[in-house]
Each structure stands twice: as structure tokens, then as C-alpha cells.
Amino acid sequence: MLYKAFLIKYAEIGIKGKNRYIFENALCSQIKTALSKVEGSFHVTKEMGRIYVEALEEYDYEETVDALKCIFGIIAICPVKIVESTEWDTIAKETTEYIEKVYSTREFTFKVAAKRGNKNYPKTSPQICMDMGEVILNTFPEMKVDIHNPDVVITIEIRSKTYIYSVIIPGLGGLPVGTGGKAMVLLSGGIDSPVSSYMIAKRGVQVEAVYFHAPPYTSERAKQKVIDLASKVAKYAGTIKLHVVNFTDIQMYIYDQCPHDQLTIIMKRYMVKIAETLAEKDGCMGLVTGESIGQVASQTMQSMAVIEEACNMPIYRPVIAFDKQDIVNIADKIGTYEISIQPYEDCCTTFVAKHPVTKPTLTSILKSEVHLEEKIEELYQKAIDTVEVILVEANN
Amino acid sequence: MEAYLDNAATTKPFPEVSVIMQETMEVNYGNPSSMHQKGIDAEKYIRNARHIIAKSLKAEEKEIIFTSGGTEANNQALIGTALANKRKGKHIITTKMEHASVYNPLLFLESQGFRISFISVDQNGKIDINELLNEICDDTILISIMYVNNEIGAVQDIEKIGSLIKGKNKDILFHVDAIQAYGKFNIYPKRLHIDLLSVSGHKIHGPKGIGFLYVKDKTKIFPYIYGGGQQNGMRSGTENVPGIAGMGKAVEQIYEDHPKKQETLYQLKKYFIEQLQKIDGTFVNGISEIPLKETAPHIVSVTFDGIRSEVLLHALEEKGVYVSSGSACSSNHPALSGTLQAIGLNKNALESTLRFSFSINTTTEELDYTIASLQELLPVLRKYIRR
Numbered sequence: 001m002l003y004k005a006f007l008i009k010y011a012e013i014g015i016k017g018k019n020r021y022i023f024e025n026a027l028c029s030q031i032k033t034a035l036s037k038v039e040g041s042f043h044v045t046k047e048m049g050r051i052y053v054e055a056l057e058e059y060d061y062e063e064t065v066d067a068l069k070c071i072f073g074i075i076a077i078c079p080v081k082i083v084e085s086t087e088w089d090t091i092a093k094e095t096t097e098y099i100e101k102v103y104s105t106r107e108f109t110f111k112v113a114a115k116r117g118n119k120n121y122p123k124t125s126p127q128i129c130m131d132m133g134e135v136i137l138n139t140f141p142e143m144k145v146d147i148h149n150p151d152v153v154i155t156i157e158i159r160s161k162t163y164i165y166s167v168i169i170p171g172l173g174g175l176p177v178g179t180g181g182k183a184m185v186l187l188s189g190g191i192d193s194p195v196s197s198y199m200i201a202k203r204g205v206q207v208e209a210v211y212f213h214a215p216p217y218t219s220e221r222a223k224q225k226v227i228d229l230a231s232k233v234a235k236y237a238g239t240i241k242l243h244v245v246n247f248t249d250i251q252m253y254i255y256d257q258c259p260h261d262q263l264t265i266i267m268k269r270y271m272v273k274i275a276e277t278l279a280e281k282d283g284c285m286g287l288v289t290g291e292s293i294g295q296v297a298s299q300t301m302q303s304m305a306v307i308e309e310a311c312n313m314p315i316y317r318p319v320i321a322f323d324k325q326d327i328v329n330i331a332d333k334i335g336t337y338e339i340s341i342q343p344y345e346d347c348c349t350t351f352v353a354k355h356p357v358t359k360p361t362l363t364s365i366l367k368s369e370v371h372l373e374e375k376i377e378e379l380y381q382k383a384i385d386t387v388e389v390i391l392v393e394a395n396n
Numbered sequence: 397m398e399a400y401l402d403n404a405a406t407t408k409p410f411p412e413v414s415v416i417m418q419e420t421m422e423v424n425y426g427n428p429s430s431m432h433q434k435g436i437d438a439e440k441y442i443r444n445a446r447h448i449i450a451k452s453l454k455a456e457e458k459e460i461i462f463t464s465g466g467t468e469a470n471n472q473a474l475i476g477t478a479l480a481n482k483r484k485g486k487h488i489i490t491t492k493m494e495h496a497s498v499y500n501p502l503l504f505l506e507s508q509g510f511r512i513s514f515i516s517v518d519q520n521g522k523i524d525i526n527e528l529l530n531e532i533c534d535d536t537i538l539i540s541i542m543y544v545n546n547e548i549g550a551v552q553d554i555e556k557i558g559s560l561i562k563g564k565n566k567d568i569l570f571h572v573d574a575i576q577a578y579g580k581f582n583i584y585p586k587r588l589h590i591d592l593l594s595v596s597g598h599k600i601h602g603p604k605g606i607g608f609l610y611v612k613d614k615t616k617i618f619p620y621i622y623g624g625g626q627q628n629g630m631r632s633g634t635e636n637v638p639g640i641a642g643m644g645k646a647v648e649q650i651y652e653d654h655p656k657k658q659e660t661l662y663q664l665k666k667y668f669i670e671q672l673q674k675i676d677g678t679f680v681n682g683i684s685e686i687p688l689k690e691t692a693p694h695i696v697s698v699t700f701d702g703i704r705s706e707v708l709l710h711a712l713e714e715k716g717v718y719v720s721s722g723s724a725c726s727s728n729h730p731a732l733s734g735t736l737q738a739i740g741l742n743k744n745a746l747e748s749t750l751r752f753s754f755s756i757n758t759t760t761e762e763l764d765y766t767i768a769s770l771q772e773l774l775p776v777l778r779k780y781i782r783r
Contacts, residue, residue: 060587
């Protein structure tokens with residue numbers, strides 16, 4: 001195997017101040033967790049403002065890179081060739097061998113960058129760069145030096161061993177999950193909410209999810225679909241605690257007592273209330289939805305304002321200003337799209353009015369909700385008490 | 397005593413396989429497409445099997461299509477991609493020693509205007525990679541190569557072939573018939589540059605009538621069977637739940653502690669070959685000057701000088717030793733084996749070759765018994781040859 005280690009580069013964490021170590025430690029632990037599921041064993045170390053992942057035995061390269069590519073906080077992954085010796089001739093030989101293996105055609109410009117962990121090394125960094133450049137040019141006359149704008153930067157790092165790398169695999173960016181607190185996502189089974197979960201997790205937020213199940217109006221398959229979606233998101237966000245709320249009784253009660261065109265709005269108000277209660281129990285600091293302005297009647301600014309009034313927690317809406325196609329693109333990338341388009345009814349579409357209100361006023365909604373006073377407390381409590389909790393892990 | 401040494405023809409299902417299949421018939425007999433709970437319960441077996449299989453390939457679940465077996469998987473792979481890509485080109489490359497379920501669909505495609513090139517193989521059944529690369533031209537759309545040959549156990553260097561093909565033109569689809577390879581080797585299609593991979597259930601101690609085709613995500617392929625749109629429209633027809641559940645269980649079992657299982661098979665093969673070589677007038681095919689580890693762990697092809705394979709087969713059968721002449725799948729029709737011809741056996745040798753194939757249930761005692769039977773039978777049979 002050519003590569004024995006990976007250098008992990010992180011972007012935003014680098015600019016943190018005194019609490020930088022918190023982010024670094026979180027990232028290390030995320031990396032360890034992700035790699036525990038990969039064939040091979042690894043050593044993850046934090047040194048000199050960087051993270052090294054070293055393979056201790058034979059490992060699966062693609063699987064390892066794929067796992068690292070799903071970790072938020074990593075901006076780039078550099079596969080590293082390790083040379084046990086620091087002796088110049090050996091390094092020179094290994095470097096040319098490395099170039100030969102990695103690049104099948106070598107018609108590109110390059111520069112050599114050198115780092116010395118070992119300051120007693122007989123050559124200074126600029127000397128290493130110049131001398132190695134010369135070695136490379138002699139071996140591969142088709143390569144050309146460009147100091148300012150090279151196609152490839154070949155880095156030679158000399159410490160107790162020598163590290164050679166030049167390939168940069170882009171990571172996802174963002175911040176390590178868990179460093180940004182915890183939030184409760186309202187997961188519907190549609191295209192938008194899984195994307196929202198992904199996006200909020202990308203900013204380091206740990207996510208829990210709540211799904212409103214309305215049997216027999218929504219089927220077991222719809223619930224399975226939500227579990228499958230959560231599992232896809234869990235690949236990035238880590239294990240997700242999914243709360244399945246039986247919403248049928250509340251939904252039917254609203255249907256009986258309130259004007260039909262307000263059904264969705266009032267239903268959603270109760271959804272955020274329930275989500276808030278569950279969120280508070282688990283120490284979440286906000287709710288997350290997949291709402292996007294104007295997408296449907298309940299996602300106009302007026303509707304969202306009325307819905308939001310039902311709870312005190314902030315509601316985060318990562319895709320609020322996204323066009324549908326932009327959301328679909330992300331869904332496609334994270335593998336949730338094809339699950340989301342499976343045709344199972346969710347509880348929002350079951351009873352939706354032909355012409356739901358698009359500009360509700362809080363006064364009119366509150367007036368309607370008066371009709372719910374008799375039984376709603378009891379139904380609400382029952383919904384909370386009968387929540388089913390499923391821990392959804394990433395598939396594989 | 398009995399020695400079942402025809403495991404390349406089919407294997408005895410694991411006990412766990414029949415248990416789960418019985419469950420799908422007696423308890424969870426629903427149609428997986430039904431909306432109700434019975435349907436969902438049946439669907440769980442499919443989800444589960446798909447998960448196990450995808451994991452064994454390090455692939456995604458949506459990349460697995462269940463078929464009625466290896467033959468359908470091969471037909472689906474070849475005809476489905478040829479038709480879907482015919483605008484790009486009409487040239488297909490394969491080898492001279494493919495199984496009939498690859499060879500015949502390709503002949504059909506040839507009759508429909510596709511051009512097929514057949515690559516030769518050496519005495520060990522290894523393909524000539526340079527010949528393959530030279531055959532690739534602008535309108536080549538598909539290359540189909542068998543991972544492990546069913547008659548002599550030749551193994552191709554699929555990773556090297558895959559990377560060379562893709563290096564030349566990444567749009568050429570690479571199909572691998574892995575029916576004799578899956579369960580014997582760890583196969584990771586992405587690492588091997590494979591786009592389509594065929595597998596059969598009953599070669600890995602699963603049930604008959606079930607198999608699957610791995611189709612790399614976003615591969616251009618048409619369905620081969622049309623109807624109710626099951627399996628995302630790729631393979632209509634109510635899923636064979638007992639078969640799928642049984643195959644899933646078999647995959648789980650066969651890949652558990654896999655390196656050890658593989659090593660056991662190689663030990664058996666090594667031992668059997670050593671014993672055979674002590675017998676005069678026997679020649680083991682496909683192992684000349686290559687390490688045993690570069691051949692399949694479960695297949696030994698032997699030519700017995702001056703003996704008609706069919707006679708020896710039946711004589712062994714009387715002793716309770718079950719083997720194949722050529723390969724069981726093609727033994728129904730009297731044509732001579734394509735593989736054995738392709739590796740250059742002469743006509744006499746072709747008619748004198750038997751295949752012994754092992755499974756993880758095979759014991760050294762069975763092999764000793766087989767050798768003893770051969771030692772007893774060969775001198776007698778050689779006395780009465782046709783002149």
C-alpha cells in the first residue's frame with residue numbers, strides 16, 4: 001500500500017482562539033468513531049496544529065477516504081507516504097518513486113514545499129525544496145517548476161520519519177458535530193427536512209429528530225422511510241435519536257373542531273409545541289425545519305410567523321432561502337433524494353385542504369384554537385407519553 | 397461412504413437457510429409489495445438480505461438487483477446494457493471460455509447486429525490482457541470477463557483488467573461473472589473497477605432459483621423483465637422472498653470468518669492435488685507454474701489418460717463419489733467443453749477430464765476415499781478402453 005497515513009486539514013477550527021482544543025478534540029473523536037467501522041486499525045494523533053491518521057496495518061483505502069469525507073470539520077484529506085528514514089538519498093529515491101506511482105502522466109507544473117520538525121537536519125527547508133526540485137527535474141524532464149502557481153505542491157516533511165504528500169482530497173468543511181450544541185429536527189419524509197438536518201449538523205450541531213406518525217393515515221412504510229432518511233443523515237451527523245410521535249388523535253381532533261383551511265397551520269403549531277417539549281427534555285437548544293419561503297401554503301412568511309408563535313425555542317430553517325432545485329441537489333449528494341421521493345403519504349398531506357390559508361393571522365388562528373380547549377391538553381400529554389424512541393445509526 | 401465433490405454445480409444449503417426460508421413460507425408469507433403489515437413483514441426479509449449482500453460487496457443497497465439466478469443476472473447484465481448503450485457503439489469483448497449463460501446471450505446480441513470479440517486464454521485459463529486491450533476500439537461498449545472459471549478454476553486478475561480497461565476508456569462497462577467467485581473471495585466491485593457483477597445463490601449454500609446482479613449506481617442499463625415495477629422497475633415480478641431471505645442468510649454465513657474458510661479450501665485442494673499426482677496417468681489442469689493461490693480454492697480439473705470421463709464418473713458414482721465431467725451446467729448437451737478447448741486440451745484429453753469441486757463441508761476423509769476409489773477403478777477401466 002502506497003499510503004500509510006493521512007494528514008487531516010481543518011479550516012475554521014484553525015481560527016478559533018483559546019477554545020480551539022475543544023474543536024480539535026471533537027474532530028479527533030469523530031475521526032476515531034468513523035474509522036472504527038472501517039477495515040483496518042488506525043492511530044489518530046493531534047500534533048503541531050494538525051491531525052494525523054496513521055494506519056497500523058493493512059486497511060481499505062477507499063473505505064477510509066470515504067469515511068473521512070463524511071466528517072464535518074475536515075476541509076481536506078492528504079494521503080501521506082511515510083518513509084522510515086530521513087537520510088537524503090533515500091528520501092530522494094522514495095520521492096521520485098512516489099511521483100511515478102501517483103501521476104501516470106507528468107505534464108504539469110510543481111513546486112516542492114518542505115517542513116522540518118527536526119531542526120538539526122543538515123539541510124534547511126529552502127535547501128530541501130531546491131535540492132528535491134532538482135532531483136525531480138532530473139528524473140522527470142517533462143515536469144516544470146512554477147513557484148507561484150503550481151498545479152501540484154509536493155510536500156516533504158522531515159521529522160523522526162519523512163512524510164511525503166501532494167494529493168488533496170476535498171472534505172466537507174463545516175465544524176465537528178457536537179461542538180455547536182444540540183437541536184431537534186422535524187423530519188417529515190420529504191426532500192427538505194433531511195437536507196436541513198444535514199446542513200445544521202454541518203455547523204457542528206448534534207441532531208435529534210421527531211417524526212409525526214398518523215396511523216392508519218400514514219403507513220408503517222412511511223415511518224420506515226423516515227428511519228431510512230435518518231440513517232442516511234446519520235452517516236454525517238452521527239447516530240440520531242428519532243422520536244416517533246403518534247399524532248392521529250390530535251390531528252383528528254383539530255379536523256373536527258377547526259376550519260378546514262386552517263388545519264395545516266394549527267397542526268403545525270402543535271407539532272412545534274410537541275417538538276419543543278421533547279427538545280427541552282433532551283437538552284436541545286432549538287428546533288430545525290425544512291421550510292423554505294413560499295414553497296407551500298404553510299411556508300409563507302405569514303404562516304411561518306403564526307406557527308413559530310406556538311413555541312418559545314428558536315426555529316432554525318437552514319434551507320429557508322433555497323430554491324427547490326438547490327435543495328434537491330444536496331439531497332441527491334447525501335443520498336436522501338431517492339428515499340424521499342418514495343410515494344408514501346405523510347401526515348401533512350393526508351388531510352390538506354384544497355385551498356389552505358396562505359396568509360393566516362394569529363388572531364384568527366387563536367380564535368379557532370379556542371375550540372380545542374376541552375381535550376387538547378389530554379391528547380397532547382398522551383402524545384408525549386407514548387413517544388417511541390428509535391436510535392438510528394448510519395447504514396453499514 | 398459418500399463424497400459429494402460437485403460443489404461447483406451446486407452446494408448443500410446451510411441449515412440456517414432452510415430455517416429462514418420456512419419462516420417466510422409458514423409465518424411471513426405476505427407479498428412484499430402489499431401495503432399492509434403482512435407485506436411489510438415480508439419486505440423486511442428483502443431489506444435485510446439486501447443489506448447483508450451490499451455490505452459483503454462494500455456496495456450500496458440500491459446497487460443490488462435480485463434475479464432468478466446467475467443465468468438471469470448474466471442475461472440482464474449483457475442484454476440490458478447492450479441495448480441501453482447501442483447508440484454509443486455495438487462492440488462487446490469477452491473471453492473464449494465463458495459460461496453458456498454469458499456466451500449465448502452474446503450470440504443473441506450478435507444476431508441483433510452487435511459485434512463480439514473473443515479473447516484467448518493460456519493453458520491455465522488466464523486471459524491475454526494485451527490482446528484484450530488491443531481489441532478495444534471506439535465503439536466498444538461492454539467487456540464481460542468471468543472471475544473464476546467453472547470448469548478449471550482459473551482466476552483472472554480482475555483488478556488489473558478493470559483498471560486497464562478504465563484507463564483506456566472509462567465509459568466502457570465492465571461486467572464480471574462472479575458466480576464461481578463470490579463466497580470464495582472478497583469481491584469489492586468499486587475497488588476492482590467493476591460496473592456489473594453476477595452472483596448465484598445456490599453456489600454459496602443458498603437456495604436455487606435466486607441470484608443477484610450488482611449494478612453500479614448510475615450505470616445505463618435497461619430492465620430485462622417488465623411488469624409491476626418491483627425493485628425500482630429494474631426487475632419486475634413479485635420478489636422471491638424465500639429465495640432472497642435464504643440467499644441473504646447464506647451470504648452472512650459464508651463471509652463469516654471468511655479468511656479461515658478460504659484457507660481450509662486451499663488446504664483441501666493442495667492435499668487432493670498432492671494425492672492425485674501420486675497416481676500414474678493423471679494430469680491436473682490449470683495449475684502449471686502458477687501459485688495455487690492464483691487459482692480458485694474449490695475446483696480441481698483432472699485429465700485421466702485413456703479413460704472416458706463419463707465412464708469414470710459413473711464408476712465413481714457407484715462408490716458414492718459425485719463429480720462432474722466438464723461442467724454440470726453444460727453436460728446436458730454433448731458438445732465438448734469450451735473452456736477445456738480454450739486452454740488447449742487435445743480431443744482425447746477433452747473426453748477424459750473430470751471436475752472435482754469442494755465446499756467448506758468437504759473433509760479430508762472424503763478426499764482420501766475418493767483417491768482410494770480412483771486407485772481401485774483406474775487400472776480396471778484402463779483395461780477396457782475402446783480401440
